Each structure stands twice: as C-alpha cells, then as structure tokens.
Amino acid sequence: MRAVLVNEFGPIESHAIADLPDPEPGPGEVLIENRAIGINFPDALMLRGRYQKRPPRPFVPGRDCAGVVRSVGDGVNRCKPGDRIVAQVFTGAFGQLVPAPQERCFLLPDGVSFEDAAAMITVFNTAWVAIDMRAGVQPGDTVLVTGAAGGVGSAAIQLCKARGATVLAAVSSAEKADFVRTCGADAAIDTNASDVDALKSHLKAQVGAATGAAEGRGCDAVIETVGGDLFEASLRVLRFAGKLVIVGFAGGTIPAAKANYLLFNNLTVMGAPLDIQFDMVYADMEKGVNAWLALLAAGKLDSLISARYPLAGFVEAFGEITGRNVMGKIVLDPAEA
Ligand SMILES: NC(=O)c1ccc[n+]([C@@H]2O[C@H](COP(=O)([O-])OP(=O)(O)OC[C@H]3O[C@@H](n4cnc5c(N)ncnc54)[C@H](OP(=O)(O)O)[C@@H]3O)[C@@H](O)[C@H]2O)c1
Incomplete structure (x- = not known):
C-alpha cells in the first residue's frame, strides 16, 4: 500500500x-x-514532533479515516468485512489500508458518506466533549466559540445550535465572519486588537452588544481553541458561574489563568482532552459519537469540507492549516497516492 511515512x-x-x-x-x-x-491541526503537530505523545519511528501518521472493513483480527465483534465505518485512531490514517483498534471504529449510518465522516470525526468528537461532557451547554445558553471558523470551532457552532444555544463566533477576518454566519453562528466577534488589554475591551463590548444585554451580562460558556491573549480576554466575557473550556492552543501560546480572577468572579476553567475520554469513559464517548452521527444522518450537521486534495498532496493541504487559511475542513483522497 501507499502511505505517508x-x-x-x-x-x-x-x-x-x-x-x-x-x-x-x-x-x-x-x-x-x-x-x-x-x-x-493535531496531525500537523504530530508530523513535526510537537504533539504531546510521540510514537516510535518510523510510523504512518493520521487520525481520521473512513472506509470499508477488509478483514478483522481475533476477538473483533463490533464490525465485520464489508461494513462501512469511520475510525479515529492514534496513527495510521494516512495510508491506503489502516489497522484500527475496534473500539475506535464506528458503523456509518445509511446515507452518511465516507468523506463527511472522515472530515468530522475528530472535530465533532472534540466539540462533543467540550460542549456536552464538560461545559454541559443547555438550550438558551449563550456560548462564545473561539477559532470558530476552524474545524473544532465550526463543529462547536453546529453542536451548540443543535441544542438550542445562542452562539457568538470569534474570528480574525471578515471572510471568516461570513463563513461562521453560514455555519449558524448568531453573531461574529472580531478578535483583532493591538494588545491584550485592547482585546479584553473589544471582546467585552462586542459580546455586550451581541447579547443585547447591558455590557457585562456575558456568556454562560466559552469553547476556547486558540489560547494566548484570546484565552485571557474570553475569561472576561463570562457571566457569574460561567465556564471556560480549554480545547487547544492553535495560536501557539499556552496561557495561565489568574486564580484571584476565577475566585472573585465565581468561574470554572476546565480542560477538554479528547483521546483520554475513550480510555476513561468509553460508554459516554461512544454515545457522543453516535449522537453526532445521528444528527449528520438526519441532515442537521454539515461536514463543511472546503477543499479536497490527493493523499500525495498532503504537504500543500497542511499548508492551509498551518497558514491559518482553512475554513471548515480539508479531506485527502487515499486513492490518489
Ligand atoms: N482537546 C483536544 O483533544 C483537541 C482535539 C482536536 C484539536 N485540538 C486543538 O484545537 C485547536 C483547534 O484545532 P482545529 O482542528 O479546529 O484547527 P484549525 O481548523 O486549524 O483552526 C484553528 C483556528 O485557530 C485560529 N488560529 C489562531 N492563531 C493561529 C495560528 N497561529 N495558526 C493556526 N490557527 C490559528 C484560526 O482562527 P482565526 O484566524 O479566526 O484566529 C483557526 O481558524 C488546536 O489547538 C488543536 O490542537 C484539541
């Protein structure tokens, strides 16, 4: 077989x-x-050796794929040859044949395409963990999503809307603002500011205006994917008892929260790591995967695929992610390797 090595x-x-x-x-x-x-985004970290876990070399990277079961090993009872499945693995997805632990394989509902499922599995699983398992977003909540035009961000917008929340989507350009509105966001929030203090007031003013309430009413939750100054500014738009869910640091800076600010404002900051959920609370995670797959099968979610590349074009495809250009998701075709 052909694979990225x-x-x-x-x-x-x-x-x-x-x-x-x-x-x-x-x-x-x-x-x-x-x-x-x-x-x-985590694949780009993995290829460069910057992911938190580093597999022994050589290895085939890649975490998301979908296809048909060719064969199964001893003890497999979740699927059989010929089944259509989607898988989220630790490594191996950038190959034409992928060996996957059966616990990371999920049957595709009728009508769901391989492309949509492969594009969605990591970002929707991550957004599910953040929104459902960690923040516990409820109908009527107001949620700020940062990095909202990206993969996890645009998945978070859709899952929040599916459960009746109001979504404010934080982005860095007018083009991304248009995109997040097409994803269902109720308002786009601009993240351009000269420094962290300017960003704090800029975000606070926009969130106040977008919620239609007096400045300071704030958000029930923040789904935070960028880190750095945006993390600090996002904390300032939470209401009493608000929750900030840490998803990642796409901007490259790991921030720190001041404990006194959390204390005096009655706030919760929590992490939302995806992969460990499969190890620690598998049944909850499986429920989440099947929940978003059912929403997808019912036509209530969109994979938001914005570009397709051959597997052989993986370097160019990753340039879109590292260049901060991608909106929604990019898929690769393993047939063209
Ligand atoms: N918790 C987990 O288990 C888990 C799972 C998957 C992903 N993640 C993390 O979640 C974050 C988002 O992942 P993703 O797949 O949604 O990424 P993505 O599609 O590339 O989107 C990332 C977004 O972050 C913003 N950004 C700010 N500075 C950036 C920079 N220097 N380079 C690239 N993007 C930058 C961009 O929005 P603006 O231009 O609008 O700022 C971009 O749309 C990453 O940190 C990733 O590692 C965590």
Missing part, C-alpha cells in the same frame, strides 16, 4: 509517500480499506 519528526515537507507492505489486523483490530481521510 514519518521516518523522523521534522517539517511537514520533510515527509513523503512510501510503498509499504500491506498491514494485517492484529487481535482486536480492524483492517480498513481507506476511502477518505480527514486532516486536523
């Missing part, structure tokens, strides 16, 4: 496609004939 961590353009022996499924594994690959 990481011999050693390095810049994305230092990696290439290689011919590799076809993998066999081990015990508890499913071998997937890959039909579509979704790419994510």
